[in-house]
Amino acid sequence: MKFQVDDLTVNAATGAVSIERDEVADAPLVVLLHGAGMDRTVWSQQTRWLAHHDTRALAVDLPGHGGSEGPAITSIGELAAWTARLAEALGGPVHLVGHSMGAFIALEAAAATPDRIASVVLMGVGAAMPVHPDLQTAADADDPLAAALMAGWMHGPDQRFGLNPTPGMSMTGTSRAVIEACPPGVLGPDLAACAAYGGAVDAATVLTCPVTIILGTLDRMTPRKAAQPLLDAMPSATIVELPDSGHAPMMEEPGAVRRVLGDHLGRLAA
Amino acid sequence: MIEPDSHRFDTRALHAGQRPDPVTGSRAVPIHQTTSFVFDSVDHASGLFNLEISGHLYSRISNPTVAVLEERIASLEGGVGGVCTSSGQAAFHLALATILGAGDHVVASRNIYGGSHNMLNLTMPRFGITTTFVDPRDPQAFAEAIRPETRLVFAETLGNPGIEVLDIAAVADVAHGAGLPLAVDSTFATPYLIRPIEHGADIVIHSVTKFLGGHGVAIGGIVVDGGRFDWAADGKFPTLSEPYDGYHGITFTEEFGPAALSMRARAEGLRDFGGCMSPANAFYLLQGVETLPVRMARHVENTLRVIDMLDGHDAVSWISHPAHPSHPDHDLAKRLYPKGAGAILSFGVHGGRDAGRKFIEAVDLASHLANVGDAKTLVIHPGSTTHQQMSAEDLAAAGIGEELVRLSVGLEDPDDICDDLSRALRASQR
Secondary structure, eight states: OEEEETTEEEEEEOTTOOTTOGGGTTSOEEEEEOOTTOOGGGGTTTHHHHHTTTSEEEEEOOTTSTTSOSOOOOSHHHHHHHHHHHHHHHTSOEEEEEETHHHHHHHHHHHHOTTTEEEEEEESOOSOOOOOHHHHHHHHTTOTHHHHHHHHHHSOGGGGTOOOSSTTBOHHHHHHHHHHTSOTTTHHHHHHHHHHOOOHHHHHHHOOSOEEEEEETTOSSSOGGGGHHHHHHOTTSEEEEETTOOSOHHHHSHHHHHHHHHHHHHHHHO | OOOOOOOOHHHHHHHTTOOOOTTTOOSSOOOOOOSBOOOSSHHHHHHHHTTSSOOOSBTTTOOHHHHHHHHHHHHHHTOSEEEEESSHHHHHHHHHHHHOOTTOEEEEESSSOHHHHHIIIIIGGGGTOEEEEEOTTOHHHHHHHOOTTEEEEEEESBOTTTOOBOOHHHHHHHHHHTTOOEEEEOTTTHHHHOOGGGGTOSEEEEETTTTTTOSSSOOOEEEEEOSOSOTTSSSOOHHHHSOBGGGTTBOHHHHHGGGHHHHHIIIIIIHHTOOOOOHHHHHHHHHHHHTHHHHHHHHHHHHHHHHHHHHTOTTEEEEEOTTSTTSTTHHHHHHHOTTOSOSEEEEEETTHHHHHHHHHHHOSSSEESSOOOOSSOEEEOGGGTTTTTSOHHHHHHTTOOTTEEEEEOOSSOHHHHHHHHHHHHHHHTO
């Protein structure tokens, strides 16, 4: 679906189910936020499932990504503010599900605008996200090497072998193609925004909404230990560790992530 | 500069798409010889049927053994995914049927496998899809044949049987300039010799029966999705970019992005047309893919020995292989195919049709049959077999003379191959 935020078109996958149907008018609004250089399709294993399980799900393309109008927004703080305006445009507090850069955005949005954010689920996240200088250089130059580096690092070591949960698909090949499709001049600033964001622990400290964190044991981009300061700052958060996941659990263990999302939303509804 | 963290080609030929079975420890890929898969619950079943979640439900749509082969070849080609089919022709049909509809038009190389030519020239028009055939050596000819209703450009990376070398990047530029995808059949090359997606192709089709399988024991095909073409850019490809009632209004580009083509090909194409690969065949073909790098290197090495022998033989009127300096694409092949331009060649036997027949009858080691890409050396006379449905005019346009013999060089000792061919050539002149 397409809608407007700041007079610019935002594109979102809704699992081919309208969020405006009368029968789901009171269902939770779930907004899924992708990571740097990616788009809505990283949530393809969750969006349509959520849409058919009593939620109004939107996997959005961030400004300047996928089918959303640009320009891209270049800081986590501004992206969080945009997310709050998006929640307002959708007409209600939203549950945010964020991956990597999207997790930072969700965290900051929930801390800065608690009235707009009902809960957050974070994955592929640490207290900080330093970016390898070679990756930043390649991304700044729109060099396809950046996509190849990210596709190699973002999945667990087993994905070098494959065996994708989606039959016949190459996970690293698909991730690489998604990042390669990122418009020129977007991936570099995305990564720079991740590297520059230093507010994760502060945001976590002031969060008041329910939080679930999904950790991939094999995450090489935001290693398990990098998340510990966040966990310490959110003692009431629900922590789920997925032993076979790297940095992208929604792709690597999609069923487990669906269960976590279902449990998270179910606890709030109870 | 740091390098991407991924296994290299030869390693992926052995491992991509598979990990040792976690339950049994099986190192080899198990053959999942089952039609169907048990659902965890009604919700699980519903989710699978509705494309909410992925997994196996029925072996016409997907199967774990077949999925390993699909992922492995997709990895070797650098694509986002693959859909295996019952044959190479089923793969070609699946690609066409996924993208095209009545009223659409294809621009295709005229130098392609006879079965593919029949499909485009004779069969598809019954369903409202027409084709204009052009010289694959002339990218401008592709451009000039494109019409408003054109939706696909198609060629073979190495043509059949003249081994015309496609300048993939040049033809891809023409296609992309018109907002069209380039599909290539790369059966003769295999990803060991060229990876067309790296040169701009959007879809790669293989008869896995041939060099990928390599042993002549199983028929199969695959459509590899490059994942780089923007199907939603201008509304030309409604099967991918508009809501589909078959899955309650799903739009494949919207939900699956770069995987749109492969998802639709599987969800609709295998569901409705049913041209699936059997798990047993996938297992056989996987055995071949595991040794693809070492086999193709030897195929090419033997081919060069055979070309040397033919080049000096009095009974041979001409040789067509890009490694031979007389081939029009000799220089292009050196640039695009540093490991060699395959193991299929054609040559003319002095004396025309009769001499050609005598040659075929006289070979002993080489097998006379309608296939290529076996571990064993194969010969055939295309004018009377694979291309016999083509008119004399089309045959001439495709460069197929009555004297033409096609040779698929195998893995035997190259001296034995050369001895056999040389002896049969002498017999052809008696």
